[in-house]
Amino acid sequence: MYRRHLHVIAFLFSITLMLANCAKNNTPPNLPSPEPEEDNSSLRERYSAHPDKWPQANWYDGVLKKELSALTSNPHQDRPELLALGKVLFFDNRLGNRNNSCASCHIPENYWIDRVPVASGGGNRNTPNMENVWYLDGHLMLDGRATTFAEQITIAIESPHEMAGSVSEIPSRLASIKGYKPLFIDAFGDFKITESRVLEAIAAYSKSIISDKAPFDLFLEGQQAALTDQQIEGLHLFRTKAACINCHNGPFFTDLAYHNLGNSLDADRNPDNGRANFTGKYSDWGKFRTPGLRNVAFTAPYMHNGSIMTLENMIDLLIDGLPQLHGQRVSGTLSPHIKKLDMTYDERNALLAFIQSLSSAKPEVTKPILPN
Ligand code: HEC
Ligand code: HEC
Known part of the structure; x- marks a missing residue:
């Protein structure tokens, strides 16, 4: 009696295996997609x-x-002279009061990040990649609190967690650095150094950073x-x-x-x-x-x-x-x-x-x- 049971179980088991195998062979090699698979193309x-x-x-x-x-493609095609000034400002560690620059955290060769959980400086946010930021205009910062590049750059320069400086002090600081004069002349036609020109040049450089x-x-x-x-x-x-x-x-x-x-x-x-x-x-x-x-x-x-x-x-x-x-x-x-x-x-x-x-x-x- 017990033996017959075993036979039946073995028989049922082999049928199940056969069915499973059949099902396997009939399944197309590609993944099931949520829509009906009437399309047989790969x-x-x-x-x-x-x-x-x-x-x-x-x-x-x-x-x-x-x-x-x-x-x-990037719709922003700013004047090369403006971009050159913006780039220098991006790398200049004299804009704020922490002896750091935008490039200290947005490190180009690291895909513009610092590779640490949160940026040094006591903030609580991770540094984002700068590539393609032009696309984020209106929604800048991880919570979107900066609606323009000028606002975002002002936060970066003035936040105690980033550069701990003051945008209003930058024109006089740069005026004392002789080498900035020709850069402003090239970018704007005269050597007047203003807050809005500084922000405009950094914004132009930021928006020029794209991925390949x-x-x-x-x-x-x-x-x-x-x-x-x-x-x-x-x-x-x-x-x-x-x-x-x-x-x-x-x-x-x-x-x-x-x-x-x-x-x-x-x-x-x-x-x-x-x-x-x-x-x-x-x-x-x-x-x-x-x-x-x-x-x-x-x-x-x-x-x-x-x-x-x-x-x-x-x-x-x-x-x-x-x-x-x-x-x-x-x-x-x-x-x-x-x-x-x-x-x-x-x-x-x-x-x-x-x-x-x-x-x-x-x-x-x-x-x-x-x-x-
Ligand atoms: C409801 C919208 C939503 C969906 C759906 C979603 N994501 Fe995201 N994803 C986000 C948001 C928002 C963040 C950032 C969250 C944060 O920082 O707290 C994020 C973060 C990420 C990150 C980290 C990026 C970084 O730079 O820190 C990766 C990778 C990612 N998502 C991939 C995926 C993948 C893959 C899927 C599908 C399995 C997915 N996400 C589904 C909204 C979404
Ligand atoms: C101490 C490190 C640090 C420095 C210095 C710094 N940043 Fe950032 N940057 C960050 C962090 C962290 C965030 C995210 C901040 C947030 O969401 O609150 C950020 C956000 C941004 C964003 C927004 C990107 C996005 O995904 O929304 C841009 C653009 C940017 N920074 C450019 C700059 C520029 C330009 C400078 C120099 C004027 C600068 N940063 C200086 C760490 C830094």
């Missing part, structure tokens, strides 16, 4: 079409749909070999199952909007209330601007507080729906669009590989000679 073929014809993205209700796109084309851009231009199959799979996941595109979209992978991803405790375990610090609105509590993702593979550590050390860790946490580290509570309300994703380890690796395809060459910037 993901590579589907993504080789114009982005208008790409598979439908997984847009959440109420999101402004902005497709991913290739690097757009990435493999993702070359693929969009038709270079098939620029992306691996795994990266194309990652691109598909980014737009569909992982739904990253809802916030990271457009040519720079940011919707320029503000969201609460939690994990906002600073090193002293105080919450950074983000955008609410200056709007005072409860709905802005804990919100930060969506960062762009070009060259993000090189700009660890991540998040406004530099609390996440590696890109792998950042992706894993996003897949887990950003659990709150160290038992902290979310300051404000976690974005409803941050939720646990059902992804396999291969899919996670594909997503990572796609983000790495947004990388371009390391910036090569020659340091200017500071005037005396």
Whole structure:
């Protein structure tokens, strides 16, 4: 009796195995996508079409749909003489009172960052990459509190956490440095040194800092070999199952909007209330601007507080729906669009590989000679 049972079990087991094998053989080699798989062409073929014809993205209700796109050219083409002056000012450690310059934290060869969780100077924010900041005009600083470059640069010069100086003192300081005279003449036609000219030159230089084309851009231009199959799979996941595109979209992978991803405790375990610090609105509590993702593979550590050390860790946490580290509570309300994703380890690796395809060459910037 017992033996017969065993036979039946063994028989059922082998049928199950056979069925499982069949199912495996019938599954197309590509990833399941959330839409019905009536289209049998490969993901590579589907993504080789114009982005208008790409598979439908997984847009959440109420999101402004902005497709991913290739690097757009910088609309700011300032006079070279103005840029030259701006560059010198960017590197000059005499503007403020901490013997540092913009370039002390925005270090060009490090993709314009300092590679530490929070910038030296006692603030609680991570230094962002300067590439493509022209695109962020109107939404500058991690909480968007600076609506113009002049405002942002004034904060950088005057904040005790950055340069601890005063914009109004700069004209007299620079006037005492003879070598600045010809630079102002070249840039403005005369040697008058004013606050607004200083801000204008630094803004022009800041807006001229851009990233180079990435493999993702070359693929969009038709270079098939620029992306691996795994990266194309990652691109598909980014737009569909992982739904990253809802916030990271457009040519720079940011919707320029503000969201609460939690994990906002600073090193002293105080919450950074983000955008609410200056709007005072409860709905802005804990919100930060969506960062762009070009060259993000090189700009660890991540998040406004530099609390996440590696890109792998950042992706894993996003897949887990950003659990709150160290038992902290979310300051404000976690974005409803941050939720646990059902992804396999291969899919996670594909997503990572796609983000790495947004990388371009390391910036090569020659340091200017500071005037005396
Ligand atoms: C002590 C380090 C430090 C110095 C010096 C510094 N920055 Fe920054 N910069 C930061 C940090 C940190 C932030 C983010 C600040 C925030 O969100 O509160 C930032 C933000 C910015 C942003 C906004 C980028 C974005 O993603 O919104 C720009 C542009 C910028 N800095 C340019 C400059 C310029 C130009 C100077 C020199 C006048 C300068 N910085 C000096 C650390 C520094
Ligand atoms: C609800 C909007 C939203 C969604 C969805 C979203 N992100 Fe983000 N992402 C953000 C915001 C906002 C930040 C910055 C949060 C902070 O600093 O507190 C961020 C930070 C990041 C960072 C760190 C960047 C840096 O410079 O610090 C990476 C990498 C990233 N997201 C990738 C992804 C990927 C991959 C997905 C999909 C799995 C995704 N994000 C989904 C809004 C979003």
